[in-house]
Amino acid sequence: MNAADLQDAMATLIAPIQAALRTEFSSIWLPVQLGSIVLAAIIAVVAAGVRMRFDLVTATLAWPAYLRLMVRALANNFAILTFIVALVIMRAGILAWAADPRTYLLNVAINLTTAWVVIAIFTGVIRNPFINRVVAISAWTIAALSIVGLLEPIVTALDSRAIMFGGSRVTPLLVLKTSVLLLVALWAAIAAGNFFDRRVQAMSELTPSIQVLVGKLIRIGLITIAVVVVLSSLGIDLSVLAVFGGAIGVGIGFGLQKIVANFVSGIILLADKSIKPGDTISVGDHIGRVSNMGARYTSVDGRDGREYLIPNEDFITQRVVNWSYSNDLVRLEVKFGTTYASDPRKTQNAAIAAARSVDQVLQQPPPLCHLTAFGTSAIEFMLLFWVKNPGADISGVHSAVMLALWDTLEREGIGIPKPGATRVILEQGK
Numbered sequence: 001m002n003a004a005d006l007q008d009a010m011a012t013l014i015a016p017i018q019a020a021l022r023t024e025f026s027s028i029w030l031p032v033q034l035g036s037i038v039l040a041a042i043i044a045v046v047a048a049g050v051r052m053r054f055d056l057v058t059a060t061l062a063w064p065a066y067l068r069l070m071v072r073a074l075a076n077n078f079a080i081l082t083f084i085v086a087l088v089i090m091r092a093g094i095l096a097w098a099a100d101p102r103t104y105l106l107n108v109a110i111n112l113t114t115a116w117v118v119i120a121i122f123t124g125v126i127r128n129p130f131i132n133r134v135v136a137i138s139a140w141t142i143a144a145l146s147i148v149g150l151l152e153p154i155v156t157a158l159d160s161r162a163i164m165f166g167g168s169r170v171t172p173l174l175v176l177k178t179s180v181l182l183l184v185a186l187w188a189a190i191a192a193g194n195f196f197d198r199r200v201q202a203m204s205e206l207t208p209s210i211q212v213l214v215g216k217l218i219r220i221g222l223i224t225i226a227v228v229v230v231l232s233s234l235g236i237d238l239s240v241l242a243v244f245g246g247a248i249g250v251g252i253g254f255g256l257q258k259i260v261a262n263f264v265s266g267i268i269l270l271a272d273k274s275i276k277p278g279d280t281i282s283v284g285d286h287i288g289r290v291s292n293m294g295a296r297y298t299s300v301d302g303r304d305g306r307e308y309l310i311p312n313e314d315f316i317t318q319r320v321v322n323w324s325y326s327n328d329l330v331r332l333e334v335k336f337g338t339t340y341a342s343d344p345r346k347t348q349n350a351a352i353a354a355a356r357s358v359d360q361v362l363q364q365p366p367p368l369c370h371l372t373a374f375g376t377s378a379i380e381f382m383l384l385f386w387v388k389n390p391g392a393d394i395s396g397v398h399s400a401v402m403l404a405l406w407d408t409l410e411r412e413g414i415g416i417p418k419p420g421a422t423r424v425i426l427e428q429g430k
Helices: 003-025 030-051 065-076 078-098 104-123 129-147 153-162 174-202 209-233 239-252 258-274 311-315 346-358 396-412 419-429
Strands: 164-165 169-171 282-283 286-293 297-302 305-313 320-322 329-338 369-375 377-389
Touching: 030 078, 030 104, 065 346, 129 153, 129 174, 153 174, 164 174, 164 286, 164 305, 174 209, 209 258, 258 286, 258 305, 282 369, 282 396, 286 305, 297 311, 297 377, 305 311, 329 396, 346 396, 377 396
Parallel strands: none
Antiparallel strands: 164 169, 282 286, 282 320, 286 297, 297 305, 329 377, 369 377
């Protein structure tokens, strides 16, 4: 589009506005309408102050979510509603008492503010702030252009220039419509995906990994359908996307290998159920409970309060210890020694009794105590016991068993060799 075409388009767009303003400025009705608008604005400010005295948030807590959002949006626009009502009353008075009145500015002000309130109320159900703002601004812009009579000229101007791409006619209007509709369609697809994901999570007959897999497949399917429907409804030939598909494929092959590898690894993990949300695992130096399995990484809550984001590929390429893969039982061990003056069998019975006295230790399978070696200065034993729920504080259970073992051995008169005494014995032996 050259400079002359641009000037012609601008002249066509602003001609109706110039004509309307020329008519309004040439009459006494301009200050009357401006004064009415200012007076309505003052009334709206006073009404807003009165509205602040009422707590609608507490009054609507028990209402359904979407109804509550709409009522709050209506309350937030109470001042604008008051402004509209005041203008409508003033315009009715002018039309009733004046001969041949002009109310163009009043009509524009009423229609613009009414469109804003209606859009604000209906977009109040959109909880995503970005999507809410995009939809509200787009809808109000279209409404405002339609009210002032500029919508059709602008649409014609945006659709008059085009480029041919792959057999399709691409215009600025098509680009704008596609962008807005894609945003709305993607938001709707993601919202529907979250809704179905919550329903799938509530199905107790499905394992956690299958629940995550089904939820992700539903979300991906809905997003794909939304994109295809929008592009098809706008008359875009989907075969044009083959060029972009090839470019994306090349990019994936060279620059996005890790991302694709993590994505595919995540699908494999969800399908084979080797790891699922709630499992206690250890990968390398990281140990914790699986809290969430994403498309690129798995979130593991560590026992130190940290949350580790481990790439899904690591679960495929590295050795992973799943403490709760087939069951949630974990065997722990405590190594200790006694003096040679102590009875080994009595020591075994005392150690087993000490383990049984700790609440977290399971009675079945029963604790075991094995004599493992005759050391230089002590008889060496290994106490084995089982606990449930590996995600619990295993270190705390281990410590509780050791304290119970210390108290039991001391109560039974079974000696534990001390490091200082061991050195003395060794020196005397020399």
